[in-house]
Amino acid sequence: SYEVTQPPSVSVSPGQTASITCSGDKLGHKYVCWYLQKSGQSPVLVIYEDYKRPSGIPERFSGANSGNTATLTISGTQAMDEADYYCQAWDRSSVIFGGGTKLTVL
């Protein structure tokens, strides 16, 4: 079955740029989306179809997908961005989640 892999944790200083990767075989041939999940809350969609932002998501969130890697980039990271981030792909009518990345804003 298809799998996508994320680093367990990423740290960033306030105001800097955070990058979270999601890797999978020929992932660039699939659409990838990203969710953030704050402690005790439901996941929230922040990027879909590789780079599109839903209404209400700040412009500092951006996405890209090419080759075997998709990347979520948070520019000018704020303390409120500290959360778990999950990538998700779609393979053979199944939803595939990455294991999640804990973003710490130091």
Add this chain to the structure above:
Amino acid sequence: QLHLEESGPGLVKPSETLSLTCTVSGASVNNNTFFWGWIRQPPGKGLEWIGNIYYSGSTYYTPSLKSRVTISADTSKNQFSLKLTSVTAADTAVYYCARHYQQHLDYWGQGTLVTVSS
């Protein structure tokens, strides 16, 4: 505004069947644009997709749970449901319902914790 709300027992005994319902307001489960699905998250762990249902009644399940899962819909009540049989402690999780639009999940319920314990 779309709203999804999970409901069902918070405690299920081992070997019994877990049953949850998701009530949808602000959209119709009978709409041919969307799928409606279930996702779970064991305490302290990541998200696991369980499956989904289309307005036609077609269902898709994750292979690891396929033998134990049934997702159904009641269009008259604008609800869809999850049944998971023969549960064990490993099925303890927060269960979310969500709307699938194309290849992403754009609206989620608040989640409900189900504990499997005698």
